Amino acid sequence: MAGCPYLALKQGSPADIKARPDITPEHPLTLYTSPLCPYAHRIHLALLECNIAHTLIEIDLENPRPEWYLELNAEGKVPVMKVGDGECVLRESLLILEFLADLVPGVGILRGSAVERAQARLFVDVFGKEVIAPYYTLFTHPSRAPQIATQILTALKTKISPLLAKHLSTSSGIGIGPFFNAAMYPTYVEYALTPFILRLKVMEANNLIEGLVINSETAGHEFAGWCAVLMGREGVRKSFEVRRVVERMVKKLEEGRAKEAEEGVAR
Ligand SMILES: N[C@@H](CCC(=O)N[C@@H](CS)C(=O)NCC(=O)O)C(=O)O
Structure with a gap:
């Protein structure tokens, strides 16, 4: 794939991610996601970059959502983040990013004054x-x-x-x-x-x-x-x-x- 930005990845610093300490939140985080969705991608990227432990569950966007997923999110959209056993089920990517910023404030997702x-x-x-x-x-x-x-x-x-x-x-x-x-x-x-x-x-x-x-x-x-x-x-x-x-x-x-x-x- 000529011209694909991924050909230039080697100029980056792969060590960066590992240089950050692993974070295991008090309550396990489950991200319901799809690699096809840029909104869900926001959260997956943040979890990886911040080394926050999580489980990924892919939701098939090409077919109707299963009933169990509609119970989590009636709109049937991704992303959804389940905290713990479901005491908190979050949707809307920017709100989930804000949640992660609050969850691990030291990481500086939302930083400064x-x-x-x-x-x-x-x-x-x-x-x-x-x-x-x-x-x-x-x-x-x-x-x-x-x-x-x-x-x-x-x-x-x-x-x-x-x-x-x-x-x-x-x-x-x-x-x-x-x-x-x-x-x-x-x-x-x-x-x-x-x-x-x-x-x-x-x-x-x-x-x-x-x-x-x-x-x-x-x-x-x-x-x-x-x-x-x-x-x-x-x-x-x-x-x-x-x-x-x-x-x-x-x-x-x-x-x-x-x-x-x-x-x-x-x-
Ligand atoms: N405003 C939402 C948008 C989420 C969204 O539109 N997700 C799309 C995929 S990119 C989706 O799940 N669509 C499935 C559907 O509409 O059935 C967010 O920021 O999380």
Whole structure:
């Protein structure tokens, strides 16, 4: 797969993950997930990067959910995190990330002052509106893919990259890491957004979307540099099943094209 970001993984530091102590929470954590779901991926990535002990249970998204799963989450969606024997059953990926941040505060998932934490949440919100929302329209409106790709790249370059530039260092200048708010390890922001950045990179690497080329020139220097650091993480590689995700994307794009053809949408 020429151009796939995974070819560049060796530039990362696989030792990073092991360098962090293993964490065994007081109550066992079970993540109901699917490698096809970017929202579930947020949680799997955080668990791996933080070395938090957990059990993974894959839910088949291609078929109706079994009754026992609907009892856990009536919406039938992933991710779901069961804490202990089920005294707490959580859904909504960002809420689960917040839970992990509270569960292991020393790890610094949500770190810094109240202002810095608010800025992290705000950044995720901005990225959601500017990038994740149009990302999904690629599948529903594939005939408009080149225009949507331009919209995403423009948002990355003119909004996300400048905002990121402000937050890759701290105002005090104390932080020295390459992550949000100058953290040494990925944070809430990286866990929330990497699954979507990866999917855009995979679309690019497999030429799935015309005009989607992500580099310093097209998406901004800070964003491109941050991406390269993220792609180099061992936890990112371990939590991502490239082949299955690409197959799912191809299928979803074909379904989108068929639907548009049925509706008589001309490119
Ligand atoms: N807002 C939710 C979104 C979760 C979501 O949409 N999950 C999708 C997979 S990516 C799902 O489970 N869909 C199954 C279905 O709708 O049947 C979150 O952040 O956790």
